[in-house]
Every structure is written in C-alpha cells, then in structure tokens.
Amino acid sequence: MEKQTILDQVTLGIRQKLVTREEVMRACELELGGSVSKSHYNVSKLLYYIGGVIVFVGIMVLMWQNWERFNEATQILITLGSSIAAYVVAVLFQGKRQSNLDSAFFFISFILLPVGLMTTFYNAGLEVGRAYAQSMVSLLALATAASSLYVFKRPLFALFSTIFGTWFFVAITELLSPQSLLGSDAFQAYRILVIGVSYCLLGYYYSGRKESSYRHSASWLYSVGNILSLGSTMWLGGWSPDQNVFWEAIYPGIVFGGLFLSVYLRSKPFLIFGSLFLVGYIGKITSEYFADNLGWPFMLVLSGLMLIAVGYGAFHINKKYLA
Amino acid sequence: MNKNLSLYIGIAIPILMIIGVAASIYAPRWFSESPRYGFLYLESEEFAPYDGKLFYSVRDGHLIEEKGEVVKIPGDPYPVRYRAGKLFRYDIRTQKSTEISLEEAKNLSLIQGQRSPDGFEVICSHNNRGNFFPFFDGGYSDCSRRYLVNDIGYSEEVYISASARNYYNFELIGWIDTIDI
Numbered sequence: 001m002e003k004q005t006i007l008d009q010v011t012l013g014i015r016q017k018l019v020t021r022e023e024v025m026r027a028c029e030l031e032l033g034g035s036v037s038k039s040h041y042n043v044s045k046l047l048y049y050i051g052g053v054i055v056f057v058g059i060m061v062l063m064w065q066n067w068e069r070f071n072e073a074t075q076i077l078i079t080l081g082s083s084i085a086a087y088v089v090a091v092l093f094q095g096k097r098q099s100n101l102d103s104a105f106f107f108i109s110f111i112l113l114p115v116g117l118m119t120t121f122y123n124a125g126l127e128v129g130r131a132y133a134q135s136m137v138s139l140l141a142l143a144t145a146a147s148s149l150y151v152f153k154r155p156l157f158a159l160f161s162t163i164f165g166t167w168f169f170v171a172i173t174e175l176l177s178p179q180s181l182l183g184s185d186a187f188q189a190y191r192i193l194v195i196g197v198s199y200c201l202l203g204y205y206y207s208g209r210k211e212s213s214y215r216h217s218a219s220w221l222y223s224v225g226n227i228l229s230l231g232s233t234m235w236l237g238g239w240s241p242d243q244n245v246f247w248e249a250i251y252p253g254i255v256f257g258g259l260f261l262s263v264y265l266r267s268k269p270f271l272i273f274g275s276l277f278l279v280g281y282i283g284k285i286t287s288e289y290f291a292d293n294l295g296w297p298f299m300l301v302l303s304g305l306m307l308i309a310v311g312y313g314a315f316h317i318n319k320k321y322l323a
Numbered sequence: 324m325n326k327n328l329s330l331y332i333g334i335a336i337p338i339l340m341i342i343g344v345a346a347s348i349y350a351p352r353w354f355s356e357s358p359r360y361g362f363l364y365l366e367s368e369e370f371a372p373y374d375g376k377l378f379y380s381v382r383d384g385h386l387i388e389e390k391g392e393v394v395k396i397p398g399d400p401y402p403v404r405y406r407a408g409k410l411f412r413y414d415i416r417t418q419k420s421t422e423i424s425l426e427e428a429k430n431l432s433l434i435q436g437q438r439s440p441d442g443f444e445v446i447c448s449h450n451n452r453g454n455f456f457p458f459f460d461g462g463y464s465d466c467s468r469r470y471l472v473n474d475i476g477y478s479e480e481v482y483i484s485a486s487a488r489n490y491y492n493f494e495l496i497g498w499i500d501t502i503d504i
Contacts, residue, residue, distance in 0.1 A: 169337045176344045194340050201333030 048104035080116025131175035138168035155213035196228030226273035275314040351476035360439040361415040433497030
C-alpha cells in the first residue's frame with residue numbers, strides 16, 4: 001500500500017472523528033517502542049525538579065534549626081556531603097537516561113554545591129560574605145559545572161555553568177574594583193549590560209543546538225538578556241538634568257536593533273521586551289523633556305498615540321514574521 | 324553569525340571586562356610611585372561645638388593644644404582647628420594605624436594640607452557615575468573604607484581605626500614628614 005494512501009486514510013479518519021490524535025500517537029509508540037508521550041515526559045521532569053527543590057529546602061531547614069548543635073564536620077557533611085552524594089547517585093543512574101532520574105540528582109547536587117562550599121569555607125575561617133570568598137566559591141562551582149558539561153554534555157550543566165559563571169563575574173569584578181573610575185552606580189549598570197549581552201549571545205548559540213532543552217534555554221536567555229541589557233542602558237541614560245546624552249541618544253537605536261533581531265532570529269522575547277522598553281523610553285523622554293513645554297495633558301495624549309503605534313507595530317511584526 | 328562564534332564572544336565579553344577592571348586598578352601603579360608619607364589623624368569625639376573645648380592645631384610643623392573658639396582663615400576651605408579625641412598615626416610602610424599619645428604626636432614633624440607632598444590625599448570610597456565622558460559625577464560617599472589616591476589613578480586602601488570609619492569622626496591633621504620615619 002502506498003504511503004500517501006495510508007496517510008490520506010489516517011487524515012480521513014481524524015476528520016470523521018473515527019480516530020483521535022492520541023490513538024495515532026499511541027500506535028506509533030507501541031510500534032516504535034520506548035519513549036513515553038511528550039506531556040508525560042515533561043510532567044515527570046517537572047516533578048523531579050520540584051522534588052529536588054524540596055530536598056534542598058529540607059536540608060536548609062535542617063541546618064537552620066540545628067546550626068548550633070551540629071559540629072563543623074556535621075555541617076560540612078550535611079551540605080557538601082549531600083551534594084557529592086547526589087552527584088555520585090546521578091552518575092550511577094546515567095545508564096537509565098530515558099527516566100531522566102540522573103537529571104534530578106544532578107540538579108540536587110548543583111543547588112546544594114554553593115551552600116556546601118560556603119559552609120566549608122565558613123568553618124575554615126573565611127568571611128563568606130566578602131567578595132574574595134564569593135569569588136572562590138563561585139569559581140569552584142563553575143569549574144565543577146563546566147567540567148561536568150564537558151564530560152556528560154547535558155543541557156542542565158550548561159544552565160548551571162551560566163548561573164555560576166554570572167555569579168563569578170559579579171564577585172570577581174566586585175573584588176577588583178573598590179575604587180573603580182566608574183564608581184558603584186555606573187559600574188553596576190555596565191556589569192548588568194555585559195551580562196545581558198552575553199546571555200543574548202549564549203541564547204543564540206543554544207538556539208542552534210538539536211536538543212530541545214537547549215532551545216528552551218535559548219528563549220529564557222533571550223528574555224533575561226533583553227531585560228538586563230535594555231534596562232541597564234535605559235538606566236545609563238539617566239534623568240534630566242543629570243542625563244547622559246550619549247546613552248539617551250543611542251537608546252532608540254538599541255531598541256530598534258532588538259526589534260529587528262526579533263525578525264532575524266524569529267524570537268518573540270526580542271519583540272516583546274523591545275516593545276515594552278520602547279514604551280518605557282517614550283514615557284521617560286516625554287516626561288523628561290516635554291512635560292513643561294507642551295503641558296502634561298498634551299504629553300499624555302502624545303505618549304498614548306505613540307504607544308498605540310508601538311503596539312500595532314509589534315502585532316504586525318509578530319503576525320508577519322513570527323507566527 | 325556563526326553560532327560557535329556567538330558562544331566565544333558571549334564568554335569573551337565578561338572576561339574582557341574583568342581584565343579591563345583589573346587594568347584600571349593596577350595599571351596606574353606602573354606609572355606612579357607608591358605613597359611615601361604616613362599621616363596623623365584624629366578619631367574625634369561626638370560632634371559638638373568647638374567653643375570652649377580643647378582642640379588641636381598645627382603650628383610651625385608641630386601639634387599643639389589650644390582652647391577657644393575656632394577661627395577660620397579666609398580663603399582656606401579647611402579648618403585649622405581640630406576637636407580633641409584620640410590620635411592615630413598611620414604608618415605608610417606597615418599600612419597600619421596605631422594610637423599614640425599627645426606627647427608622641429607633639430614630637431612629630433607635620434606637613435599640613437589635604438594633599439601630601441607627593442600628591443596623595445585620603446578620600447572616602449565614592450559611589451558615583453564616573454569622572455570621564457560620557458559619564459557624570461554624582462552619588463554619595465561611603466566612608467567605611469578610605470583610600471590614598473593621586474591624580475594619576477593610583478589607589479591604595481588605608482586601614483584606619485574602626486570608629487573613625489565615619490565621615491564626621493575622621494580628621495586628617497597632617498602628613499608625617501619623612502624625617503621622622
């Protein structure tokens with residue numbers, strides 16, 4: 001029987017409600033074997049991660065309630081020891097990839113790892129709140145995640161590498177710059193801008209990977225990256241009379257560049273956040289420079305019309321290029 | 324853009340910023356000599372009017388005690404009278420502050436002024452937007468940490484007494500002439 005004939009009959013059966021989509025999917029699974037349906041897969045994975053978070057919370061509550069009672073060795077054993085134990089269990093479960101149980105234990109291991117390291121450093125006499133200790137903890141955690149990524153090549157390790165890498169970046173720049181020429185305010189903004197741009201670039205890299213987990217991560221990285229970079233550049237523009245003319249002048253270019261990228265990358269986060277920040281910029285500029293000249297009511301009318309234009313533009317781009 | 328290239332650039336940008344920050348701190352040290360003068364400072368008592376209180380002055384390069392009302396010298400923005408309190412000597416070689424007695428302080432040769440003869444001054448950590456285009460100055464002082472800085476950009480933290488880590492409790496009296504070192 002020709003393939004097209006078979007497919008036509010399946011289509012006819014669905015149209016006449018003789019078979020459902022789930023029945024067709026089930027037939028495929030039975031014949032091809034193995035994998036559970038996508039919805040079941042996502043629910044079990046979600047439950048694994050929720051369970052991991054609850055385990056983490058349980059250990060934190062145990063430590064918080066009994067910190068004074070536990071000696072140093074016990075404190076380290078419960079925190080860092082649990083992290084190492086979970087990692088070992090995850091490695092042992094590696095063979096059972098289809099159940100994704102190893103992901104759950106890797107997740108527990110990595111969310112406990114910073115706490116374990118800080119507990120160890122605290123008991124070694126270091127001031128864990130200071131930048132130098134934070135740099136060491138984050139660097140060790142980053143090294144662990146990055147080497148795990150290299151060995152096991154799992155998207156989960158890429159996520160933790162990104163998180164620990166960001167933490168290390170913030171800590172080491174804090175450590176190095178007590179009297180930076182940029183000062184604390186602008187320096188914070190530039191750090192956030194660098195993180196935002198890096199996230200967008202990492203998102204672009206992940207968007208090209210085959211695994212769906214990487215592509216989902218790309219969407220999150222695009223979203224967070226847009227918020228950080230557009231937010232920090234808007235902050236750098238300042239507010240009249242202390243505004244920074246350079247950043248205020250180029251900000252529209254940055255926002256429209258993001259909107260253009262939404263088409264090029266077919267990315268909704270770029271469109272959504274570009275539109276939102278453009279709206280915010282319009283409100284900022286009109287209230288900064290036009291409120292006194294044109295009067296508050298006229299400025300509000302003007303802003304409202306511009307917001308309508310932005311909204312229509314976003315809708316049009318989404319419909320034409322992203323839908 | 325090649326996707327691997329985006330990964331490399333995404334990782335390189337933060338690394339470059341770290342290198343840039345480190346360079347902005349340590350590069351000026353290549354072009355500037357380290358500070359050579361220690362200083363005498365006062366951890367002053369609770370803020371109170373000067374009148375009728377014992378206070379310190381510097382005359383002819385030495386510390387003296389005086390009583391009476393503060394007299395400001397016209398055109399000089401800095402007070403020439405200091406409230407009484409604990410005296411500390413900051414040793415530039417050991418980078419430590421040591422409390423000294425009034426008699427010991429009187430034996431020091433002092434150079435008055437906010438800047439040392441080699442161009443350094445003691446400032447609070449400043450929370451600002453930056454001092455070069457396209458950034459604008461502003462913000463506030465954080466005096467829990469103080470620094471010896473010069474115009475080239477050399478910066479070195481100074482470790483002063485704990486209770487003097489406050490804008491109003493710390494007063495620089497004078498730079499200790501190197502003849503005493």
